[in-house]
Amino acid sequence: MPQIFHPSMNTISRASIFGAAFILAGVGGFIWLIFRSSYTTQVGVVRPQPVEFSHEHHVSGLGIDCRYCHTSVETSSFAGIPPTATCMTCHSQIWTDSPKLEVVRASYRTGESIPWTRVHDLPDFAYFDHSIHVAKGVGCVSCHGRVDEMPLMWRAKTLHMEWCVDCHRNPEPHIRPRDKVFSMEPLPAPPAPERDAEPGASNVAIDLMQAHQIASETNCSVCHH
Amino acid sequence: MPSRSPQSARRSARTLAVLPPAALALLALVGCHRDMYDQPRLEPLEKNAFFDDGRSSRPLVEGVVEYGAISPDSVILTGKVNGQLTDELPPELKLDAVLLKRGEQRFNIFCSNCHGRSGDGDGMIVLRGYRKPPTYHSERLRGTPIGHFFDVATNGFGVMPSYASQIPVDDRWAIAAYIRALQLTQYAKVDDLSDAERQQLETQPTAATPTPSAP
Structure with a gap:
């Protein structure tokens, strides 16, 4: 029966098996990084809100x-x-003409909710x-x-x-x-010693x-x- | 590969060729399904298109009364007996240190922002431009029945809005009781002290009132 693979295939196959391990580990590691990154976890990422509440x-x-x-x-x-009424406990008197608060005042006038983004x-x-x-x-x-x-x-x-x-x-x-x-x-x-106290x-x-x-x-x- | 048959070699080669794409395809499936994350149930205040205003948490219908609720005219809900402001705590509540502690805590959360921690009416929000409320330490407010403070917290007064939705009934009474205690801190008479306390005051005058330092 003739040989199917050239003898050099021995080396190639070993190398590719060895390489595949690295490729798989690389892909796995990359995915792990994505899952842990703030892109996925949202840690430290400011979410846009209808009002720039500080x-x-x-x-x-x-x-x-x-x-x-x-x-x-x-x-x-x-x-x-908080409902908009809570904002207005103070902002009915303070910053009453601030354009930043127009969304709040509009919500209070119309009774419609402010669509806050959940963090x-x-x-x-x-x-x-x-x-x-x-x-x-x-x-x-x-x-x-x-x-x-x-x-x-x-x-x-x-x-x-x-x-x-x-x-x-x-x-x-x-x-x-x-x-x-x-x-x-x-x-x-x-205090440090307290942790190991008797x-x-x-x-x-x-x-x-x-x-x-x-x-x-x-x-x-x-x-x- | 002398020891292995060509068939088995071909099979393992094929397996090797299939593995990485299969692994990738499996990984691609991960995270595709969000239906466990966002189940068909509503979290508080979650948006919902079913209602015209988009609110899943429905506002109460006008005039609704909680099942088993106490009479809306009772003193604990109005601060009034037969239309007159009451001068004592409603019978459901007991005046004790726990109530006053609770009142202090709630006062500092909800009231001190404007009324100030000592009740002088110079809280932070007033410093920022809100209309100054009157001090609690005036002849008029010292003589006002306790029901007045409950009534103001419940219905608002002047520019002060109602705090009924932010502070539960019992806490509003606790705050009213604490305001009485605050008033006492600025207007206690020596005659009100017990003999032992008066003796303590007389023997340790410097502890209560620091003497001004000599020039």
């Missing part, structure tokens, strides 16, 4: 509490986007509840970043499942005293975990049900 100005400039507008964050799964939107198969996180002492800043330093709103975290689970496995670093939940300031780091020694984070009765919740059905 959280920076309203939060750090004026000192308005998150809950003044996001009224249902403590009692409901949804933090709440933090989880997939529909993940059920997130603001109220329980706030009640347990997870600060706004842990998920939304320094909103008080955002002139326009962007996503600070990927909202990937991996990122959720990281905290669900180890909530300790994100737990705040309840009166600091709505503060944007970083938590003071516990058993029974006081540890701020662990005390809070106990006081707020926090357990690591990693069962699938906690979020997917």
